[in-house]
Amino acid sequence: MGVMNELINRNTVLSLAGLLGEADGANPWVTVEESAQRVDGLQLRARSDLVAEAILRDNALRSGGQTVGSVRDGRWGSDAQDDPSYGRLAATIRRALRSPDFTGWMIWPVSEAVTTAALRGWSSDSRETYARFDDGLTLLAELTPRLTAEFAIRRFLAADLDRAVTNILPWTANHDEHVRRLASEGTRPFLPWAVRVAALTSSPERTVPILDALRADPSDYVRRSVANHLNDLSRQNPKLVVQTAARWLEEPDENTTWVVRHGLRTLVKRADPDALALMGFSDATVQVSPMTVAHETVVLPGSLDFSFTVTNEGDAPVRLAIDYAVSYVKSSGALAEKVFKLSTRELQAGETLDVHKRHAIHQMTTRVHYAGTHLIELQINGRRYSRRAFEVEIPPELAPS
Incomplete structure (x- = not known):
């Protein structure tokens, strides 16, 4: 992991601080600059968390608030009067996105900071938190062409799966393949290196409409994610996966067979009889x-x-x-x-x-x-x-x- 850790290094963080400062009217982001001196020796995830917390602290100071908690425990600004303004942070990041230099691994802590700010004080009964929830997901979709936001959206899925999926489903028609892939990859039940979302594993059928919309996507990058997602679902509900694959094979395109074969690979290895039959592997002599x-x-x-x-x-x-x-x-x-x-x-x-x-x-x-x-x-x-x-x-x- 030594080389991986250096993906977020001192120069990366200083560049991020400069870009945020330029987007914020040339105001320096001092806490982010200071965090650049503290990333050495940390693991990659810890570096991201450190910088994300620095982003939130600088944003809070500009918003006249104070910060509470941390990125990991998700309690930033849990008191409404200490709210680090999500709107201010989102506006700054959107201005930063105008620069092509705002890209790469510096985006990981940015996406985590966006998620923490958007979900602050989340309540399914609050119109204000609804608005932040929805815009937070939209901002992650805007960020993902610079670096995938597949890990950051997991906390949105855990907070309110139905609302998150409702927001994510239109991404399947986005012009950018990275956004379309985010719809599939970010909602995988067993996304590698990502936190598990209990609601996803207990309701595997919830993401099938996303896969239906993307299974014939023109991008191999997206289709591969769809196949891996389908394979994930087979760990919860093999019957659902075989039924879904069978529907796709009724109206195939030139890529359907590959997507289905890759999506059923674990079931075939497990000798699932329905999956074997669907793929044409009969009980041979x-x-x-x-x-x-x-x-x-x-x-x-x-x-x-x-x-x-x-x-x-x-x-x-x-x-x-x-x-x-x-x-x-x-x-x-x-x-x-x-x-x-x-x-x-x-x-x-x-x-x-x-x-x-x-x-x-x-x-x-x-x-x-x-x-x-x-x-x-x-x-x-x-x-x-x-x-x-x-x-x-x-x-x-x-x-x-």
Whole structure:
């Protein structure tokens, strides 16, 4: 994360302070300038929070108010008389957007500051907070072409999912692909590195209208987000996902098959029968040879080389989803399985396919390996074949601590 942390560095913050000052009638944003001297040594998220708080403090001083709380706890200006003016902040940021230099990672703390100010004292019974809520989302859409606001909008979704989605849905027709993607990406139930929104995970159907509007988007950038979002939904409601994909396939365009296939990838790996059927992976009559492995023991860092053959013994062509599952040894000694995509092929009647694969095994931040007996098993159209055991040895210098 060292290099990532430097995405918001001293020069980035000083540039931000200068741009805000220019947008604010050449008035210096002193607290933001001072925060530039304190970002060194902090993680990227902490740097963003520090600068966002500085933005809110400078804005509060110009508005005649005081600040309460922090960006993380969302209590800035919780007393109405201490309100750092959202309107003043929004106007300053919109003027700053006139400069092409107001872009890149400096936008992350800006979007967090906007969200905190817009949601200050949020109440679903207040006309004033309604207006700030709506304009806050609009301002995030204006900012997102400079740097995605997909993380900042999560707090709006958590505050009032229905109102947020009502505001977000028109973005699907925006001329800018970044705004259209924000509609899909920002509302993903399991957006990587983002806070979970309970209302999204408990109501997966709520974002389907957004996906319906974007599934045939002209931008691959947007369509990929739609597919990933659909895949997220499969963790809550597989039936809803298959039904949605089936609707799309009834009126396909040239990209629909890819979007559906990518959106159903987890269900196919899980051998969901409805997803397999929708993608044309029938219960095929195939003969699978015993799996062979190049070495019974893998020493890290290394790889497991394996091979096998598949023969279509039926009298008609068959479409095959060929995957494999590896059961890894956990720190407790138990096994944890992960399914990997290998190939999608169509075999004619009587045709045999030779398959060779090298599966890398090395220590990663996302998967720590432990020594012991592992398992590998083939999965073809949801059915399991040819399980093999293999050993993993780890040199002392690579052993987990």
